[in-house]
Amino acid sequence: MRFLCLILISIVSAIQADSNADLVNAKVERTIDLTSHLVSITNLITVENKAATGSLKSYTYTIEPAHAKNVAFIGAHSVEGKKQKAKLNVVEVSKDSDKGGLYRVDFAEGLAAGQSTQIQVEVVLFSLVSPFPEEISQNEKQLVVFKGNHYFYSLYPTKSQTTSVNLASDLTESYSQLKPTSKSDSTITYGPYENIKPFEQSELSVHFENNSPFLAVTNLHRTIEVSLWGNIAVEETIDMSHTGAKLKGSFSRFDYMRRQGGQSSVKSFKTLLPSSAADVYYRDEIGNISTSNLRVPSKSKGEPVELELKPRFPLFGGWKTHYTVGYNLPVYQYIHNSGNLSLNWDIYFKIN
Numbered sequence: 359m360r361f362l363c364l365i366l367i368s369i370v371s372a373i374q375a376d377s378n379a380d381l382v383n384a385k386v387e388r389t390i391d392l393t394s395h396l397v398s399i400t401n402l403i404t405v406e407n408k409a410a411t412g413s414l415k416s417y418t419y420t421i422e423p424a425h426a427k428n429v430a431f432i433g434a435h436s437v438e439g440k441k442q443k444a445k446l447n448v449v450e451v452s453k454d455s456d457k458g459g460l461y462r463v464d465f466a467e468g469l470a471a472g473q474s475t476q477i478q479v480e481v482v483l484f485s486l487v488s489p490f491p492e493e494i495s496q497n498e499k500q501l502v503v504f505k506g507n508h509y510f511y512s513l514y515p516t517k518s519q520t521t522s523v524n525l526a527s528d529l530t531e532s533y534s535q536l537k538p539t540s541k542s543d544s545t546i547t548y549g550p551y552e553n554i555k556p557f558e559q560s561e562l563s564v565h566f567e568n569n570s571p572f573l574a575v576t577n578l579h580r581t582i583e584v585s586l587w588g589n590i591a592v593e594e595t596i597d598m599s600h601t602g603a604k605l606k607g608s609f610s611r612f613d614y615m616r617r618q619g620g621q622s623s624v625k626s627f628k629t630l631l632p633s634s635a636a637d638v639y640y641r642d643e644i645g646n647i648s649t650s651n652l653r654v655p656s657k658s659k660g661e662p663v664e665l666e667l668k669p670r671f672p673l674f675g676g677w678k679t680h681y682t683v684g685y686n687l688p689v690y691q692y693i694h695n696s697g698n699l700s701l702n703w704d705i706y707f708k709i710n
Contacts, residue, residue, distance in 0.1 A: 380409040381417065383516035384474060392504055392564065393526045395572040395601070396430065397483040401510065402437065406474040413468035418451070419461045419479050422511045422559065426459035430482045436466045437476040446477065457557060458511065489572075489603035489675065490565065496610060496674070500603045500622035501531060502568045508536045508548055508560040515556055520549035526568040533564045569621040572602035572675070573709065582703070590692060592635075593684040600624055604676035614672065624673040629709050630662040635685040640667060642681045 384404040391398040407414050421429060434446040444466045451460040469475055490503040510519045523533075523546040533539075533546055540547045546564065577597040584590050602622050614620050631638065633655065640650045650668055655661035669679050694700050 380407055380414060381514045382406045382408055383510065383512055383514050384518070386510045386512075386516055386519040388510055388519065388521045390506065390521065390523045392487060392566070392568065393524060394570045395484075395487050395568075397486045397504065397506075399481045399483070401479045401481075402440070402476065403479065404474055404476050405469065407469045407471055409471045411471050413470045415465060415468050417463045417465065417477060418513050419448075419463050420457060420511055420513050420557075421459035421461075421481065422507055423456065423458040425483055425486065425506075426453045428483045428485055429453075429459060430484045432461055432479070432481050434463045434477055434479045437478045440476075442478060457513070460513075487568065487572075492603055493606040494603045494622070494675070495606050496613060496620055499529075499567050500569050500675075501565060502602075503563065503565050506562040508534070508562045509551060509554050509558045511557065511559065512554075513556055516554040517552065518549075519551050519554060520547065521562075522547050523562075523564060525564065525566045526570055527566065529567040531565040533566070534562050536560055536562075571624045571627060572600055572622075573624060573627060573673075574599055574601045575709065576678075584689065584693065586689065586693075588689050590687040590689055591684070592687060593682060595680075595682045597678065597680050598673075599678040600673040600675050602675040605674035609674065620672060620674070622675065624669075626666055626668040627709060628664055628666050629683065631665055631683075631685055632687060632704075633662055634687055634691055635663045636687075638663070638665060638683070638685045640665070640681065640683050642670065642679070644670070647681070 382405070384406045386404070387402040389400045391400075401419075403417075405417055419432070419434070432448055432450075434448050435442040436444045436446060446466060447464040449462045449464075451462055453459045463477060463479065465475065465477075486506075487502050487504050490501055494500060508521070510516050510521075525544040525546070528544040530541070530546075533541070536548060536551075538549065548562070575596055575598050579595045581593045582590060583592075600623075614623075638652055640647050647668070647670065651666040653664040653666070655663070663685075665683065667681070667683075669681070671677075673679060692702055694702060
């Protein structure tokens with residue numbers, strides 16, 4: 359354990375020795391998107407190399423310790439005139455540092471002394487938007503709370519920073535106000551803030567209405583049956599739950615059909631299948647479910663097949679569903695022979 363701690367300290371020290379003294383966040387424009395149950399953060403960062411000589415090859419992006427283990431995705435691009443250019447390599451260094459999650463972002467080209475460059479870092483976080491209150495009746499709207507940081511959390515000092523928080527609606531119960539702060543419709547703007555120290559923190563809190571689907575896949579079992587006669591049969595069995603505010607009291611089908619309440623319930627959702635998927639079926643324990651729609655795009659464009667699923671009953675907070683989706687694929691698109699037969703497959707499961 360002591361040896362592992364020494365390795366971690368050495369990694370963090372090496373990062374700081376390599377770049378902390380020379381890099382500065384000259385300007386940061388941060389956008390926090392809270393329109394769904396996921397938190398999407400886009401950071402447009404102008405980075406300056408303040409060194410007198412030499413060039414730097416990478417930038418260390420840091421995530422607050424409280425959020426370090428909630429990262430679902432992180433990616434980066436170089437930017438010119440606010441337009442994305444080259445995709446940048448991102449390498450996770452540590453999630454367990456006392457300073458938070460550390461990620462190395464490699465510049466497209468070395469950043470020379472006295473020069474600046476723009477990079478855009480996108481981060482998606484999960485389980486940070488929480489229903490409050492935790493239980494609501496059928497006719498109540500869902501209110502949620504998000505807690506973050508007013509400041510851009512960074513290994514480097516920041517000269518100037520602004521943050522825009524985009525909400526799912528313009529109805530807010532409350533929001534933190536670290537001056538200067540302004541609100542227009544469903545957007546809250548914080549800053550500009552000047553001369554922010556490394557690892558500076560100040561709690562940002564927003565309590566607002568968000569009735570978007572809070573869906574989580576709790577279990578996925580995928581079976582792939584390969585026939586060398588030309589077909590791949592795929593079957594996916596899914597356990598899914600609504601993780602929003604739990605339904606308090608009984609459910610009234612009569613009120614629901616009259617469109618009274620149930621704003622946060624999930625009536626349908628979409629899953630994306632490979633573009634060559636055919637013979638699609640959707641069923642549960644009772645049997646086939648015919649209340650589904652399939653959109654098949656032009657195969658020449660390579661777009662995914664969009665399957666809209668409608669459960670037998672709406673999903674309220676705390677409710678679950680169990681179902682199976684199956685489809686066929688042509689062998690020649692996924693089986694490759696390079697001496698040995700290999701199956702190339704996207705393991706991800708996509709739901710909108």
